[in-house]
Amino acid sequence: MNLFSLLDQLSAVDASSDAAPRRHLLRQLGQAGAKAAAAALPLALALPAQAAPTDASLDSTLLLLKLEELLAAFYTQALAAGAVLSNAAQAAVRPDFERILAQQQNHARFLRTSLTTGGLTPPATPTFDFSGRKNNAGNPELFPNVMTDYNAFLQLAQQLEDASADIYLGQMATFTGDRLLLDVVLRMQSVEARHASHIRTLRRNAQSGVVVKNWPSAADTPFNSAVLVPNPAGGSAAPVSIYSFETNEKQVVTGANVVPFASLLTGSIAVQAGAYASAFDEPLPTAQATALLNLFS
Amino acid sequence: MSDNLQPRGSDDATFAQPLYTPIKRRSFFMYAGATAGATALVLAGCSKDSDNTPSGGISLGSGDVGVLNYAYALEQLEAAFYAQVVKTPAADFKAGELAYFTQVAAHEAIHRDFFKAALTNVAKVTPLQDLTPNFSSIDFTKRDSVLGTGKAFEDLGVAAYNGAGKLLKTPDFLVLAGKIVSVEARHAAFLRDLITPGSFAADDQVDANGLDKAMTPAEVLAIAGKYITQTLNADNVGK
Numbered sequence: 214m215n216l217f218s219l220l221d222q223l224s225a226v227d228a229s230s231d232a233a234p235r236r237h238l239l240r241q242l243g244q245a246g247a248k249a250a251a252a253a254l255p256l257a258l259a260l261p262a263q264a265a266p267t268d269a270s271l272d273s274t275l276l277l278l279k280l281e282e283l284l285a286a287f288y289t290q291a292l293a294a295g296a297v298l299s300n301a302a303q304a305a306v307r308p309d310f311e312r313i314l315a316q317q318q319n320h321a322r323f324l325r326t327s328l329t330t331g332g333l334t335p336p337a338t339p340t341f342d343f344s345g346r347k348n349n350a351g352n353p354e355l356f357p358n359v360m361t362d363y364n365a366f367l368q369l370a371q372q373l374e375d376a377s378a379d380i381y382l383g384q385m386a387t388f389t390g391d392r393l394l395l396d397v398v399l400r401m402q403s404v405e406a407r408h409a410s411h412i413r414t415l416r417r418n419a420q421s422g423v424v425v426k427n428w429p430s431a432a433d434t435p436f437n438s439a440v441l442v443p444n445p446a447g448g449s450a451a452p453v454s455i456y457s458f459e460t461n462e463k464q465v466v467t468g469a470n471v472v473p474f475a476s477l478l479t480g481s482i483a484v485q486a487g488a489y490a491s492a493f494d495e496p497l498p499t500a501q502a503t504a505l506l507n508l509f510s
Numbered sequence: 511m512s513d514n515l516q517p518r519g520s521d522d523a524t525f526a527q528p529l530y531t532p533i534k535r536r537s538f539f540m541y542a543g544a545t546a547g548a549t550a551l552v553l554a555g556c557s558k559d560s561d562n563t564p565s566g567g568i569s570l571g572s573g574d575v576g577v578l579n580y581a582y583a584l585e586q587l588e589a590a591f592y593a594q595v596v597k598t599p600a601a602d603f604k605a606g607e608l609a610y611f612t613q614v615a616a617h618e619a620i621h622r623d624f625f626k627a628a629l630t631n632v633a634k635v636t637p638l639q640d641l642t643p644n645f646s647s648i649d650f651t652k653r654d655s656v657l658g659t660g661k662a663f664e665d666l667g668v669a670a671y672n673g674a675g676k677l678l679k680t681p682d683f684l685v686l687a688g689k690i691v692s693v694e695a696r697h698a699a700f701l702r703d704l705i706t707p708g709s710f711a712a713d714d715q716v717d718a719n720g721l722d723k724a725m726t727p728a729e730v731l732a733i734a735g736k737y738i739t740q741t742l743n744a745d746n747v748g749k
Binding site for chain 1: 613616617620621624668671672675676678679681682684685686688689690691692693694695696697698699700703708710711716718719720721722723724
């Protein structure tokens with residue numbers, strides 16, 4: 214790592230102007246990523262973007278912002294609720310959720326700042342309703358007791374955190390044009406995975422007899438109230454669990470190029486076949502991610 | 511989705527201004543203070559170190575192939591570690607811990623073979639050679655030693671992927687690396703909670719902005735190299 218090498222890079226970048234206004238705004242978004250991450254920097258000059266971000270990276274930023282604001286609202290409501298995370302048994306884990314909340318809030322703040330610093334006005338934070346009633350008492354309650362019953366709360370927390378890690382994976386490729394934003398997005402994604410793993414550990418500790426590994430697994434005990442998202446088959450096909458995307462046993466590198474696990478892992482290591490799917494987290498596609506967020510707002 | 515975004519015209523001018531002269535820009539960063547400088551450096555990665563002296567050792571290669579070989583080297587190390595844990599389990603493991611390590615050993619072996627296959631079948635290159643681990647400093651008979659080493663390897667792996675992801679030029683490889691680091695982070699959080707409950711995303715690994723650690727290949731190899739008999743050279747990884 215060489216400071217002067219970096220400075221040379223920065224000084225060598227010329228501030229070319231972009232013709233199309235939208236393209237121009239998007240380029241600013243990339244610059245904003247650097248600014249927001251270096252929050253303490255009173256930059257009079259924008260850091261140069263590595264390349265012009267695309268429309269997709271803006272939409273991804275908006276999606277991730279809503280995700281992080283949903284998670285922050287979830288833990289804010291749970292910590293404020295009298296019945297969950299407040300009894301003597303749960304007092305020990307309350308700091309864990311305060312930590313998770315703080316990290317989600319920081320992620321949301323970063324994404325929001327990235328937009329505002331780039332000259333864009335982010336949408337207002339929605340009013341989230343974790344009962345699944347969409348703020349209308351007349352709607353059916355999809356997730357009963359999440360703010361009163363610890364196990365119901367943990368079940369939804371686990372699904373939201375697992376989905377969060379996977380939603381990040383689904384958006385990641387849109388940031389390849391901007392290494393500054395990509396750097397931050399990568400580092401937020403692995404924090405989401407840490408949260409998911411921790412909540413899975415808490416669930417295992419809270420309920421004896423429940424099978425829940427630290428990664429999505431076909432062996433996991435089904436949920437009382439599962440988060441369902443649209444079937445990728447479309448049309449009238451029945452909605453599917455968010456975990457239906459995690460059963461992927463093939464890893465396609467590019468195009469039709471599949472890693473031949475079956476021929477690689479033979480003999481004494483053939484037993485690993487059952488672990489193909491759990492060795493990789495899988496992206497949750499944008500359509501399913503959007504539908505998931507809309508369940509609660 | 512983005513239609514409700516309105517540009518704030520007043521800020522446009524600031525962004526549109528040409529940069530000041532290079533020397534002023536350079537001066538700004540030089541005097542911006544240590545914290546700011548460090549942040550900028552982390553963000554910029556390490557793509558243009560021009561004063562690297564050749565450090566010798568086995569070259570991991572350049573560009574995406576270099577990144578894949580780098581990941582392959584780390585997964586070889588992790589897979590070898592967990593294989594040894596399973597082969598000679600610590601006598602004081604608690605209930606369920608050996609079963610856990612057996613599953614993680616499978617994950618890491620799959621990751622290792624994934625990269626070998628990606629290098630061979632997709633990048634069409636000869637992968638990095640098989641490495642010889644040196645675990646002489648690890649006491650596999652003690653639970654504390656195994657958990658502590660496992661945690662160190664997993665946290666290092668997460669930081670390595672987080673630092674190397676942005677060096678990849680092929681989006682497909684980036685997403686695949688993301689799928690793997692996500693599982694490594696799950697391993698790390700599990701081991702951290704076993705050692706100290708509630709330390710899954712503690713301040714020593716996740717910074718005040720809620721960002722996980724990211725390290726350059728050189729920083730990672732300075733630590734991981736202690737456990738590998740061969741000397742690896744990451745000078746051109748991602749370049």
